[in-house]
Amino acid sequence: xxxxxxxxxxxxxxxxxxxxxxxxxxxxxxxxxxxxxxxxxxxxxxxxxxxxxxxxxxxxxxxxxxxxxxxxxxxxxxxxxxxxxxxxxxxxxxxxxxxxxxxxxxxxxxxxxxxxxxxxxxxxxxxxxxxxxxxxxxxxxxxxxxxxxxxxxxxxxxxxxxxxxxxxxxxxxxxxxxxxxxxxxxxxxxxxxxxxxxxxxxxxxxxxxxxxxxxxxxxxxxxxxxxxxxxxxxxxxxxxxxxxxxxxxxxxxxxxxxxxxxxxxxxxxxxxxxxxxxxxxxxxxxxxxxxxxxxxxxxxxxxxxxxxxxxxxxxxxxxxxxxxxxxxxxxxxxxxxxxxxxxxxxxxxxxxxxxxxxxxxxxxxxxxxxxxxxxxxxxxxxxxxxxxxxx
Numbered sequence: 001x002x003x004x005x006x007x008x009x010x011x012x013x014x015x016x017x018x019x020x021x022x023x024x025x026x027x028x029x030x031x032x033x034x035x036x037x038x039x040x041x042x043x044x045x046x047x048x049x050x051x052x053x054x055x056x057x058x059x060x061x062x063x064x065x066x067x068x069x070x071x072x073x074x075x076x077x078x079x080x081x082x083x084x085x086x087x088x089x090x091x092x093x094x095x096x097x098x099x100x101x102x103x104x105x106x107x108x109x110x111x112x113x114x115x116x117x118x119x120x121x122x123x124x125x126x127x128x129x130x131x132x133x134x135x136x137x138x139x140x141x142x143x144x145x146x147x148x149x150x151x152x153x154x155x156x157x158x159x160x161x162x163x164x165x166x167x168x169x170x171x172x173x174x175x176x177x178x179x180x181x182x183x184x185x186x187x188x189x190x191x192x193x194x195x196x197x198x199x200x201x202x203x204x205x206x207x208x209x210x211x212x213x214x215x216x217x218x219x220x221x222x223x224x225x226x227x228x229x230x231x232x233x234x235x236x237x238x239x240x241x242x243x244x245x246x247x248x249x250x251x252x253x254x255x256x257x258x259x260x261x262x263x264x265x266x267x268x269x270x271x272x273x274x275x276x277x278x279x280x281x282x283x284x285x286x287x288x289x290x291x292x293x294x295x296x297x298x299x300x301x302x303x304x305x306x307x308x309x310x311x312x313x314x315x316x317x318x319x320x321x322x323x324x325x326x327x328x329x330x331x332x333x334x335x336x337x338x339x340x341x342x343x344x345x346x347x348x349x350x351x352x353x354x355x356x357x358x359x360x361x362x363x364x365x366x367x368x369x370x371x372x373x374x375x376x377x378x379x380x381x382x383x384x385x386x387x388x389x390x391x
Contacts, residue, residue: 002048007067009043014072015060016041029059049379061099063106065373075105082202082239093241096186097199103376104204104213107180107353110374111209114356119208124176126210131235133258137265138274144235145270148175152276156297161220164299168227173352177210177234179227181348184215200242203230210234216347221301228267233259268308272298277308286314302327342388345377354389 016026027034030051039045047055056064066073093101129147131140145152148171158164169179184199200222201214212230214223226242233240236259277294284290286309295302303324310320346354357374360366372379 002050004046005049005052006046007040007052008069008072009041010072011067011069012055013041015055015062015066018075019060021059026055026059030054061095061102063103063373063376065110065376066106068370068373069109073105073109075102082241093199096184097202100182100184100213101202101204103182104180104202104211107178108204108206108209108211111178111211111353111356114353114360114374115209117208119176121174121176123174125172126176126207126234126237129235130237131232133236133255133262135262137262137269140232140235140262140266141270141273144231144266145273152273155271155299158299161224161299165220165224165227168224169350172212172227172231173350177212177231178353179212179214179350180353181214181216181223181350184217198243201226201230202241203233203239205234205237205239216344219301221295221299221304224271224299225267225301225304228270229263232263232266236262268304268311271300272304272308274308277305278312281309281314341381342384345375345385346388349375351389354385358386358389 016023023034023037027037030037032051036045040047052067053064056062056067125144125147129143150167150171155164155167158167172179199215200218201212203212204210212227212234214226216223218226229242230240238259240260240263242263272294277298280297281290281294291302291305294305298305306315306320306323309315310317315323354375357366357371361368361371366374368382369379372382375382375385377385
């Protein structure tokens with residue numbers, strides 16, 4: 001694609017200014033003259049698609065689709081999106097996660113365009129349920145499970161954690177919450193720093209198109225926990241993050257602290273209800289094999305089971321910390337090995353979103369180039385994405 005491609009010059013300028021980059025810095029990094037960058041931003045000329053990809057992915061760290069929007073997007077600040085987090089926790093959020101946050105906002109805008117501003121779900125959980133930070137985790141979990149219509153016996157009959165994640169994802173999307181995934185590793189960098197590796201996901205609240213974003217580098221059990229943690233945030237009309245470094249909770253006060261504590265409590269109670277787990281664990285010896293069996297039964301992590309036992313005083317804090325550290329060292333993170341590009345893309349975006357894009361494409365509402373922008377893919381890859389969807 002060597003021909004100039006029409007983009008919104010105002011968005012080009014906004015993307016540069018929002019990062020505090022000068023025209024000279026951009027020109028040097030893309031190896032163009034300053035006058036050419038100025039012409040793009042005035043709308044007197046346009047970059048080629050290859051140049052736009054370089055600007056979007058390597059310099060501005062924003063999705064390509066953003067540069068075709070008719071207006072400059074209104075972005076919430078990190079502080080506005082995650083209002084329950086204290087300042088030092090916000091400062092921990094690494095560049096890759098900040099990029100994915102921007103990408104998630106673009107996906108929200110895409111959803112609004114694809115569905116003409118109306119969430120397609122027949123029943124919308126965020127419209128029908130609403131919880132205060134003072135609610136008991138058990139009551140919240142019971143009401144949410146009843147609303148979703150998934151019996152505990154159904155959950156315990158799922159084959160494995162892959163199967164469980166697919167069921168939970170489908171259930172949330174059936175009820176108006178869109179789930180996306182991505183690698184939280186910086187591209188081309190196998191060594192993830194502690195900041196990147198500690199983040200399991202985040203959510204963005206919106207009354208019409210709420211989004212949960214999951215770290216695909218994590219084990220499926222952690223991804224499932226993240227879905228539930230972020231669901232709790234959305235049910236209290238807040239954005240939030242799921243991170244293993246949750247020491248910041250002790251620095252919170254008031255409702256902000258209650259919300260963060262409740263999100264963890266809800267996720268554990270929702271996935272392994274007290275009334276069932278206490279009955280199954282009563283009088284049973286607590287060792288690695290029984291913990292593993294319970295974790296497999298509920299399709300959760302061993303840490304989730306051990307945390308329940310800790311909360312009930314059946315294991316000590318020292319035992320909990322030693323055992324979780326041991327399991328972490330044994331397991332490591334599952335990683336995102338790449339594999340098949342189209343299968344990974346399908347897992348990241350989800351069938352529902354991809355189907356919406358191709359529905360507009362088949363009806364002639366969007367071009368193949370626009371479909372590629374929605375899919376965050378190259379135009380040449382669109383036919384293969386279609387093949388993946390049909391399979």
